[in-house]
Amino acid sequence: MDRIALHNTLPCVFEGREVQSDIWSQDITFQKGETILVEASSGTGKSSLCSYIIGYRKDYLGNILFDGSDIRQYSVSDWTSIRQHTLSLLFQELRLFPELTALENVQIKNGLTGHKRLCEIEDWFQRLGIADKMEAKVGRMSFGQQQRVAMIRALVQPFDFLMVDEPISHLDDENSAIMAEIMMEEARSQGAGVIVTSIGKHMNMSYDKTYRL
Amino acid sequence: MMSLVWKLLRQHISIAQLAGFFFANLFGMFIVLLGLQFYNDVKPLFSQEDGFLKPEYLIVSKRISGVSVLGAGESCSFSQKDIQDITSQPFCKSVGAFTASQYRVICSLGMKGVAQMGTEMFFESVPDRFVDTDLSQWKFDPQEGVIPIVLPRTYLAIYNFGYAQSQSLPKISEGIVGMIDMVVVLRGNGQEERLKGKVIGFSSRLNTILVPESFIQWSNAKFAPEADLAPNRLIVEVSNPTDDAIVKYINEHNLELEDDKLDVGKATYFLRVVTVLVMCIGMLISVLSFYILMLSIYLLVQKNTEKLRNLLLIGYSPVRVSLPYQLLTIGMNGVVLLLSFILLYMVRSYYMDTLWVMFPQMQDGSMLPALSLGFCLFAVVSIINIIAVRNRVMKIWNRKE
Numbered sequence: 001m002d003r004i005a006l007h008n009t010l011p012c013v014f015e016g017r018e019v020q021s022d023i024w025s026q027d028i029t030f031q032k033g034e035t036i037l038v039e040a041s042s043g044t045g046k047s048s049l050c051s052y053i054i055g056y057r058k059d060y061l062g063n064i065l066f067d068g069s070d071i072r073q074y075s076v077s078d079w080t081s082i083r084q085h086t087l088s089l090l091f092q093e094l095r096l097f098p099e100l101t102a103l104e105n106v107q108i109k110n111g112l113t114g115h116k117r118l119c120e121i122e123d124w125f126q127r128l129g130i131a132d133k134m135e136a137k138v139g140r141m142s143f144g145q146q147q148r149v150a151m152i153r154a155l156v157q158p159f160d161f162l163m164v165d166e167p168i169s170h171l172d173d174e175n176s177a178i179m180a181e182i183m184m185e186e187a188r189s190q191g192a193g194v195i196v197t198s199i200g201k202h203m204n205m206s207y208d209k210t211y212r213l
Numbered sequence: 214m215m216s217l218v219w220k221l222l223r224q225h226i227s228i229a230q231l232a233g234f235f236f237a238n239l240f241g242m243f244i245v246l247l248g249l250q251f252y253n254d255v256k257p258l259f260s261q262e263d264g265f266l267k268p269e270y271l272i273v274s275k276r277i278s279g280v281s282v283l284g285a286g287e288s289c290s291f292s293q294k295d296i297q298d299i300t301s302q303p304f305c306k307s308v309g310a311f312t313a314s315q316y317r318v319i320c321s322l323g324m325k326g327v328a329q330m331g332t333e334m335f336f337e338s339v340p341d342r343f344v345d346t347d348l349s350q351w352k353f354d355p356q357e358g359v360i361p362i363v364l365p366r367t368y369l370a371i372y373n374f375g376y377a378q379s380q381s382l383p384k385i386s387e388g389i390v391g392m393i394d395m396v397v398v399l400r401g402n403g404q405e406e407r408l409k410g411k412v413i414g415f416s417s418r419l420n421t422i423l424v425p426e427s428f429i430q431w432s433n434a435k436f437a438p439e440a441d442l443a444p445n446r447l448i449v450e451v452s453n454p455t456d457d458a459i460v461k462y463i464n465e466h467n468l469e470l471e472d473d474k475l476d477v478g479k480a481t482y483f484l485r486v487v488t489v490l491v492m493c494i495g496m497l498i499s500v501l502s503f504y505i506l507m508l509s510i511y512l513l514v515q516k517n518t519e520k521l522r523n524l525l526l527i528g529y530s531p532v533r534v535s536l537p538y539q540l541l542t543i544g545m546n547g548v549v550l551l552l553s554f555i556l557l558y559m560v561r562s563y564y565m566d567t568l569w570v571m572f573p574q575m576q577d578g579s580m581l582p583a584l585s586l587g588f589c590l591f592a593v594v595s596i597i598n599i600i601a602v603r604n605r606v607m608k609i610w611n612r613k614e
Contacts, residue, residue, distance in 0.1 A: 054526065056526060056612070057612070076530070076531060076607075076610065077530065080528060080529070080530040080531075083526070083527065083528035084528035089526075091526070095523040095526060095527070096523075097221055097520060097523065099220070099221060099224060100217065100220065100221065104217055104220075107217060108217045108218065108221070108524075108527075109527050109528070111217065112527075112528055112529065113528070153527070157528065
């Protein structure tokens, strides 16, 4: 997939409201290979945008097109395939499984895609400073540690676009720099586009475009 | 990886609920299958035609009153006029007379030439056309001196269950009876003759010691030439045994029907009713247990909704996340089916042993109908389970949960 286009897209709840946004009710296109920052205030529909693009919610007006085809028409198997091979999302609420260990949370995704070897995954745990937590239950980890696990999980699949929804809200500068580094290494190796959303603090990287939601 | 998914989705499984389903379903399935199997096994005993008499034959005798016992009243035997009257009735197709031996008969039984017990007895015959057996054996030749005999089946039962059991003697099957040496001594008219008897079969309906008519004629002529041969019992061939006119005629002429055909009909009917009732109860238990399973699975899916949703969002297909629960239900249904079969087999062996002792001529019925029914129930329940789980997961996919 090379392009994600939004045509006059607007969350249904905003209908009839005066919305000042670079994205809502505009015609914009995210290109593969670009690094984009979406800055938002609370309640401007940042998580809704992610949910629409991952196919989780459809309560919007206008259209969202992947390479020109309307995603409303996608079937269950289309979405399953997209979520496995084309589009990866780091959820703001992480959506990890607290009953499983950190490594199992990553393996449950990697087992599906078979994308990364165990040593590569272990290397990421090492670099992100949570190697000692690999066998710990995620439910017992701090939110900052969980964010790092969720990032690793988001990376163990092939993708054309990677969306990260407030990935560093609970991380210090050092760890967020490492996370940005790993993320961009992986995105570049796949030639993928990266869409980072932020509600204030954002990853310190060079962005091709910055949108205000 | 499937084990990781299972590790996640098995959270909140209630062992108590599943055990409840398991035993309820096992119980229900077992009752349904046993009902059908028992019906199949027992039905032939009720519906089989007697091997020696066709179903449309009735046996008629005169009702014995207190007066006739003293010899003062009407005769117990049928006169030629009586027979002609019955023959002329519209329901009657033909009439045959029972002819009794008019001389003394002493019979001793033994094996391998050693006499074991002896008794006085009598013989009766009906015309050969009324006897529906292998007529090649149903012949008497004075030169050979072997009398073919058909015994009432109740004799065997009385021996096996009354005598042999209490005296710790071995039970005898119908096959073995044919091997017993039977020496028959006929005495009368100043003569005596020793002949061999051979039991060639048993009758459930004909309550007499039956021998070929040719033998009775020969022996009566030889040992009791003077005797009165008026029959005490008649065998009547009718076109329709349930005809009301028969009952009416019988009552009007103070006759008795010696037959249990109507009782057999009733018994078969009750057997069917009871079987259907038992199967319905089993079905009901099965349906209720199935309901427990569905509730249990729904509850499980409900409690694990968030996990299922997260799995779907990270790229798992609905088919894949449904699979553990579908396998769980199919597995349980399968185990229930298997255990039902095993239980059925055990219980059936138990009751069949008893039935074989009581009805040695019974044929070994097939377990196929019960097994097929079991598989059908398994398939139907499993398919509904599969669809129901899938629907629940699709509700989560569509954000309706």
